[in-house]
Amino acid sequence: MRQLRNYTEEAVKVYVDRVYPDMEVCQCDICKLDVTAIMLNTLEPNYVVTDQGALFAQLSDFDPQYKADLVTAMGAAIIKVTNRPRHDK
Numbered sequence: 001m002r003q004l005r006n007y008t009e010e011a012v013k014v015y016v017d018r019v020y021p022d023m024e025v026c027q028c029d030i031c032k033l034d035v036t037a038i039m040l041n042t043l044e045p046n047y048v049v050t051d052q053g054a055l056f057a058q059l060s061d062f063d064p065q066y067k068a069d070l071v072t073a074m075g076a077a078i079i080k081v082t083n084r085p086r087h088d089k
Contacts, residue, residue, distance in 0.1 A: 002049050004047060004048075004049055005047065005048050005049070006045050006046065006047055007046040007048050008044065008045050008046045009045070011070070012036060012040055012070070012073075015070050016035060016036050016039070016074070020032055020035065020074075025078055025082055026081075026082070026085060028087065030085070030086055031082075031085055031086075031087075034077070034080075034085075034086065035077040035081050038073075038076070038077035038081065039074055042077070043069060
């Protein structure tokens with residue numbers, strides 16, 4: 001059975017898991033998930049159904065603009081979350 005997948009969501013989760021731990025920001029699950037959610041609300045979704053579509057979507061990982069978009073989205077999300085965390089500082 002085929003499944004609808006948002007490749008952007010998968011890519012953002014991998015990127016956050018890889019980069020976020022090295023950032024000098026709150027490392028709690030709430031802040032990490034908030035950063036991820038804000039990034040996903042900022043970036044354009046990329047839905048795929050087939051494995052071929054998923055492979056094509058993965059090619060965007062090599063696009064310098066795509067990487068720049070991830071970095072920009074993460075920076076903006078971290079600023080928002082740091083300025084208004086959903087927990088006590």
